[in-house]
Amino acid sequence: MSRLSGPAARIATGSAVIAARLRVRVAAWVRRGRRDDLTGWRAALGCWLRTGLLVAIVYAGYRLVRAVPALMWLLSASWLLASWRAGKPAQTPGTGAPVEACAGDPAEAVRRLLWDVMGDADTVHLRTVLRHLQDHGQWEGRTVTDLRRHLAHLGIPHDHRVKVARVPTWGVRRSALGAPSPAPAEETSTAPSTAA
Template structure:
C-alpha cells in the first residue's frame, strides 16, 4: 500500500468515527425526548453553518479543513513498524542502510565501520568476516565499486536474495581478494564471531 493510499484510508476511518460519535451523542441517553432535542440542536447548528457558508464561501473551506483535520486525529495511528525477525534480517537491514545508494561495499571499508559499533572495536578482520559468513551474508570476490577494483565485498542486490542452503554452499579456505586477515593466536574467531553477531544485531534494532 502506497503512502497516499494509507493516508486516504486513515481519513476515511476518521470520518466514519466522527460520524459515529455524532450519531452516538444524539441517541446517547436512549430516550425519545432527549434524542429529538439533540437532533434539533444538531440541525440548528448545521443550518447556521450553512447560512454562514452561503454569505462567506471561504468559511466552507475552513469547515472542510477542520473536519479533515479532526478526522485525521480521530483515526487510530498506524502500528509501529515491526523490527526485522532474526539476526540475519537485522544485519541485512544494517548493511543496506550502510551501503545506501551504492551498488555495494568492499570489506576493507566495511570492517572499520563495523568496528565503530559498540563493543566491536577489538575484533579483527577474520572475526568480522566469520560473523558475516555465519549469518549467510554473500561475499563476492574481486568486484568494482566506483574507482576501486579487485576487492572483495558485499553487493546490495545479494542482500535481497535468499541464502542458499548449507548443503549447497561450497567450503572455501581462500582469502578475500585484496584483504589480509590479521587474526592473532590469542583471539578465537568462533568466540569473536558470536559477540560480533550480537553487537551488530543490537545496533540494527
C-alpha cells in the first residue's frame, strides 16, 4: 500500500457520502412537488416540473463548463475538499459500534431515542433523528440511508410517506413504535450512542 491509499480511500468514502446525501435531498425535493389535493397526472405535475428544472440546471452547468473550462478546476477542488471533510473517520467512541456491543436491548434503546426526539408529535423524520445524533457527536458522515438500514436491522418500522409539517419523507410514526417502556432510573433518556 502506498502513502496515498489512505487519503484516496478517505476521498472516495467522502465522495460516496456526498453523492448519497445529494441523491436523497434531490429525490425528497422532487417528491415534495407532488400535490395531495389532486389525483392522477395533475398530482404528479409538480414532480415533473421539478425534474425538468433539474435537467435544465444540469444542462446549464454543462454549457457553462464548456464555455469556461477553467471553472472545472474550481469545481473539482471544491468537490475534493468537501469529500475530504465528509470522509473523515469517526473519532467519537460508540459511533461505529456494532449492535451486539450495545448494552441492554439496542432496539429498545433506539425506540426510546425516537420517542425523545419525537417529543409530543406523532411523527418524526429520520433526517431529524440523524441531525440529533450528529449534534451529540455521533453518526458523523452517515446518511439517512444508513439510519434506515439500522432501523430495519433492529426491526423498527419506518416509512417513506411520514409527514411532518405536510412534508412526506422517510420517518417513524409513534403508533408504529408501540407504548414506551419505563426507563430505568439510572439511564438518561437520550443515549444516542445506542443507535450507532
